[in-house]
Amino acid sequence: MISKKNDIALRVKNVSKSFHLPTEQANGLKQAFVNWTKGIKGYEDQKVLRDISLEVKKGDFFGIVGRNGSGKSTLLKIISGIYTTDSGSVDIFGRLVPFIELGVGFNPELTGRENIYMNGAMLGFSNSEVDKMYNEIVDFAELPEFMDQKLKNYSSGMQVRLAFSIAIKAQGDILVLDEVLAVGDEAFQRKCSTFFDQIKKDKTKTVILVTHSMESVRKYCNRAMLIVDGEIKETGNPDKVANAYSDIFINERISELEDKENKKPTNMQLSDVHLQDIQIVQDNKKTSAVKFRENFSLELVFFAEKVHEDLIMGIHFFDQSGRDMLAISTKVFGKFNLKKGKSKISFDIQNIFTDGDYYINLAIEDNNTQELLVQNHEISPFSIIGLNLSKHSKHSLTHPEVEAHFE
């Protein structure tokens, strides 16, 4: 991409970076001496970034996404001048204000006002420049009556609000933000969201945002980049990048589940009947990664040596924490029979469930003799993928669509 020089805000060219990871966990003279005499380096090199190049234009809202440890924060620190590069160059055109963390230099013993000036000085603003931003910061944080209180008397929410307000009201050309979007209560969140919408339209401000939230990437960014293991995997359209990011997780889940499948517990053969095949089917394809809110089927194939009549089957789905997701008994559909040889049974299931990992227990009983013909435990693990609700401590098993209205 060749662009005119004056509309570029940031240019990163072929940047590589590796860290020395100490192999001995002692930073003392003795260890240094021992290493020196033995000719040990005392550290290992770890490549964190490989040949990263990117250009951010003035007015861009640029998102950087990647998993933990992919090197995105290191890249941000290099852009902010905190780390040096091994090779390559970083050119910045304009005043860059970095927020690797909110409230750098905040001191609990100082008042809110003093902390604003301290934080401002840290970011390279003179007192008169902070004077100009001061009122806006205080107003945005909604803390005017607390400015002469010591920071230690603030609630943690108030502290974060103050720090965040400094970050977004700082009068820089290029704002660098690392994972700092989700702060404050809901009202404050909405305020920030409005602010980001504004900044997105403002063509004089450039924002570089590192985040795990694909929602923010889609919502605010006009360009984005995905880093995987220190290399650029995808760059450009934020939707494309966000999808590429989600795909990493889906692919990983699938391979994890396949591993589990191979390790499934062997189930005892109780009679001449046995479960020959069990499949979760979605979009006419066998899968173990079920898409959120899209219906799926459970397909079973049994094999019997002789004919069995008047049977009842119970199927029990449960999630990773053992909670019942769904219990089906064929009693409600009437009796069923098994032919000699193969019999196929399938269930179409409406998918109203939350994402998570699920397992199936299954049993068949003769309705007359109460004899258990088949019993299988924890078979056919599958996942429902799409949201990240199961990461939260409290989530429901079903996830009907809910619309929120805030007045």
Next chain:
Amino acid sequence: MYRAMKKSNIFSKSNVVLIKELVKTDFKLRYQGSLLGVAWSVLKPLMLFMVMYLVFVKFLKFTDGTPTYPIVLLLGISIWGFIAESTSVGMQSIVSRGDLLRKINFPKYIIIISSVASSLISLFINLAVVLVFAIFTGVNFTGLVLLVPISVLQLCLLVVGISLILSTLYVKYRDISHIWDVLLQIVFYSMPIIYPLVFVSKSYPIIAKLMMLNPAAQIIQDIRHNLIAPSTAPTVWNIIDNFWIAIIPVVLTFIIFIVGVVYFRKNSNKFAEIV
């Protein structure tokens, strides 16, 4: 491009603002929550002086017999206190601000300068107390007083140089703090601070001369000589006749400072990764 510009401008406005903020905060927090507040910064040296005076002058008779000796003693202790405090704090300052270094980019020397500046404020308060004593004792100030700022400047160069070297070493080797503690003790007793130089020069004139080649000793004696006792406090300039030998402590000061600056600059851009 912008970054390169920022780096070259060592005493740019924003850097000076940051130093000021750091020093202000440090001073403000030092007596935070105490009843007497800033008054402690005067009371503490005052109390220490009383003890020193009683022990060394009254009981141990570590004195050269001149009436100004108590003031000379206090002055020496104040300056030594500054050297010991600023180098110890300066040594640890980079590591203790590690949290900051990992999150924001600013010239690292600011940390050293601000920590030395904080100690310098304490020194000036101590000096003010010493001066009050001096006036009460009836010290006659001469025109030599005008030379004192030069010595203070040399003192700052020395202390900043040492702090730059120690702080860089301390990032890699934490043993340095223990070694420095011991070294400080040794240097303290190897200099005429709590005893007058005559005690040594009487019987071992060569050792007395060697002692005075230590920049810290030279500076302390210069300030004592110029400020309080031009007639009784010996300096390197009047006990060593050869100018080229007498100038050694001054040259050492510059060497330490330059080595400090070069060594620190070479390593400072990696601090954020190591700390």
